[in-house]
Amino acid sequence: MVYVLLGVVVICVVVFAALATSRRTPSSNDSVAEFQRHLNALSPEARRHTVENYPDKKSVEPLPIQENEELDDGA
Amino acid sequence: MARDLAIDLGTANTLVYMKGRGIVLNEPSVIALNRQTGEVLATGHEAWHMIGRTPGYIVAVRPLRGGAITDFDVTERMIRLLLQRVGVSRFTRPKVVICVPSAITEVERRAVTDAARRAGAADAQLIEQPMAAAIGAQLPIDEPVGNMVIDIGGGTSETAVISLGGIVALEAVRVGSFDIDNAIQNYVRREHGIAIGERTAEEIKVAIGSAAQTPDEVEAEVSGRDLMMGLPKTVVLTPEEIRYAIDDVVSQIVQSVVRCLAKAPAELAQDFLTRGMYLVGGGGLLRGLAERIERETQVPVRMSQMPLEAVVLGAGHCIENYDALKRMFMGQRR
Numbered sequence: 001m002v003y004v005l006l007g008v009v010v011i012c013v014v015v016f017a018a019l020a021t022s023r024r025t026p027s028s029n030d031s032v033a034e035f036q037r038h039l040n041a042l043s044p045e046a047r048r049h050t051v052e053n054y055p056d057k058k059s060v061e062p063l064p065i066q067e068n069e070e071l072d073d074g075a
Numbered sequence: 076m077a078r079d080l081a082i083d084l085g086t087a088n089t090l091v092y093m094k095g096r097g098i099v100l101n102e103p104s105v106i107a108l109n110r111q112t113g114e115v116l117a118t119g120h121e122a123w124h125m126i127g128r129t130p131g132y133i134v135a136v137r138p139l140r141g142g143a144i145t146d147f148d149v150t151e152r153m154i155r156l157l158l159q160r161v162g163v164s165r166f167t168r169p170k171v172v173i174c175v176p177s178a179i180t181e182v183e184r185r186a187v188t189d190a191a192r193r194a195g196a197a198d199a200q201l202i203e204q205p206m207a208a209a210i211g212a213q214l215p216i217d218e219p220v221g222n223m224v225i226d227i228g229g230g231t232s233e234t235a236v237i238s239l240g241g242i243v244a245l246e247a248v249r250v251g252s253f254d255i256d257n258a259i260q261n262y263v264r265r266e267h268g269i270a271i272g273e274r275t276a277e278e279i280k281v282a283i284g285s286a287a288q289t290p291d292e293v294e295a296e297v298s299g300r301d302l303m304m305g306l307p308k309t310v311v312l313t314p315e316e317i318r319y320a321i322d323d324v325v326s327q328i329v330q331s332v333v334r335c336l337a338k339a340p341a342e343l344a345q346d347f348l349t350r351g352m353y354l355v356g357g358g359g360l361l362r363g364l365a366e367r368i369e370r371e372t373q374v375p376v377r378m379s380q381m382p383l384e385a386v387v388l389g390a391g392h393c394i395e396n397y398d399a400l401k402r403m404f405m406g407q408r409r
Contacts, residue, residue, distance in 0.1 A: 041392075041399035042210065042217040042240050050097075050392040051213060051381075 079170040079397065080161065080196075081390035083207070084154070084187070086139045086253060087229030087357055089119075090384065091161055092391030094169075098384060099161050104229075106153045107135040118156050127272040141230040141249040143179065144186045155194035168197035170397065172390045172404070176231040177203040178247035184405065200404040202390055204228065205235035206242060208355045210389030212379040216240055220350070221343030225332055225368070225376075226386065227358030229253045232328045234335035234352075236343060240403075243343065246335035252358035254324045255280055262320030267310045269299035280361070283314045286325045287363030287370070325364065329371050336372060351375035355385040 040046060081092040084104070091100040102119030109116055110132050117125060117135075125135040138149040163169055171191050175184065184201060191199035205226045214222040214237070222237045230251045236244040256276040263271050263279075271279075275297065283295045292314040301308040336347065352374055354365055365376040379385050393400045 037399045038402055039217045039240055041396040044213055044215060044217075046396070047210060047213060047392050050395055051211070051388055 078162075079172075079394045080158070080163075081172045081174070081387055081394045082154075082157070082191075083174045083204075083387035083390060084139065085174075085228055085386075086137065086141065086231070086251065088383070089153075089157060090387035091157060092387045092394065093161060094391075094394050097391070098387060100157065101384075103137075104139055104153070105135055105137055106149055106156075107133055108149070110134050115152060115156065118153060126274055139230065140253075141176075141251075143176075143183050143230075143249075144190070147186055147190065150186075151190040151193055154190050158195045163195045165195065168195055170198045170200070170394070171196040172200050172202055172394050172397075174204045174207045174386050174390045175201050175405075176228075176247060176249075177205060177233055177235070177242075177245055178231065178249070201406075202393060202403055203233075203235070203242065203245075203405065204231075204386050205233045205245070206237065206403060207387070207389030207393070208379075208385045209235070209237045209353075210392050211381065211385035211387070212353050212355055212389070214353060221339065221346035222350070223335070223339075223347055223352040223374075225352055225354050225356075225359065227251060227328060227354070227356040227361075227364075229357065232331055232356075232358065234332045236335065236339045238343065243340065244335055244338040246331045246338065248327055248331045250324055250327045250331075251356075252280070252361070255284065255321045255358070255361065258321045258324050259284070259317060262316070263297065263299065263310070263312070264302065266316070267312075268302050269297075269308050269310060270302055271297060271299040275299065279312060279317065280321075283312065284317050284321065285314055285362040285364075286318070286321070287367040288318075289314075289363050289366075325361075325367065328358075328364075329368055332368055333372060336374065347374050351377045353377050353379050355379040355382045357383055 079094040083090040089104045090098055093099045103123040105122040107117040107122040107125050122135050129135055138146045138153055144150045173187055173191060175187055188199040205224050208226045209216050209222055209224045216222050216237045217240055219239050225234045228251045230253055231247060231249050232251055233247040235242050256273055259276040259279050260271055263269055279295060279297060294311050294313050296309055297312055298307060298309045354376055359382050369376045393403050
């Protein structure tokens with residue numbers, strides 16, 4: 001009985017270790033991919049679209065001033 | 076569904092970038108209030124024209140000084156009005172990215188995000204102004220090279236070295252173009268015995284102000300109130316006088332750039348010599364400032380193509396790529 005229990009414990013430990021290891025590998029790959037995505041989003045090509053929107057200054061006409069107290073609900 | 080927004084909440088001007096549309100609002104950070112009832116009477120350009128010209132019951136104020144919120148309640152109302160103007164209502168709550176000075180304290184940081192959330196934002200994230208400026212000025216910050224940006228605003232001047240999408244060295248002083256205006260006001264009062272308003276001081280700075288000698292300099296006639304007699308009086312100011320008046324403020328800005336250069340890793344020093352530093356912000360438009368910084372640092376200084384809009388365009392790029400650029404936001408770096 002003791003040997004069976006020990007066997008189960010050993011199997012659990014091995015499975016747990018295997019899961020932990022398998023999780024760590026993709027997560028480091030994820031961080032590399034995420035950092036690369038971050039740098040790609042900062043490339044001049046990616047930024048060109050935003051900067052080209054620059055002259056669109058007067059597309060929204062200012063509305064008359066009217067305080068909207070309803071918004072003040074502390075969301 | 077609300078369109079997400081990027082806001083450059085500057086001491087002098089406020090700019091709003093709407094996702095997918097570009098810059099939709101650009102106006103002075105000024106609000107005019109009825110002193111007795113607390114009602115908002117005007118904001119932006121309209122309120123700016125009222126500065127120093129209001130009857131006793133009206134007050135036209137800038138709720139931000141030195142890049143920090145000096146009046147939380149007024150700032151919140153100003154943000155609420157800004158959001159309303161660009162179509163935010165209680166049913167359409169956008170994500171908002173707000174540009175703030177890098178030297179902002181934790182308390183000030185919370186004040187800005189709370190003001191935005193209470194004004195109607197679903198989520199408010201902050202980004203440092205020099206980082207946003209570098210993105211908006213199209214510097215190659217995704218590469219492993221030293222990019223140096225100097226952002227001179229109304230209340231703060233910040234210099235940052237950026238490489239691989241992150242800040243490597245940073246130096247900030249709570250001195251900006253409003254301090255230059257104040258220095259001119261004080262000089263005219265002290266040396267010529269006349270009082271002038273802050274708008275007149277700004278006009279003098281724009282007309283004849285400079286940080287270093289420039290070609291074709293002209294004199295300017297300035298009118299104010301004689302401090303002895305109380306009557307209107309006109310005096311003539313020379314560019315040399317104004318340079319002398321603002322020298323202390325300009326020196327503080329230049330010294331902060333020098334300190335930032337000293338903080339930067341040696342490996343990046345050669346990048347600065349070949350690529351130069353980029354000047355953004357309204358304060359950077361002061362004549363002769365780029366030449367003065369160049370002379371004192373021996374590093375070439377270049378003016379950004381969009382010095383006034385670079386910061387909000389950079390934040391706008393972050394709102395366009397919100398998930399990919401999350402680590403740009405203050406408190407989100409891992």
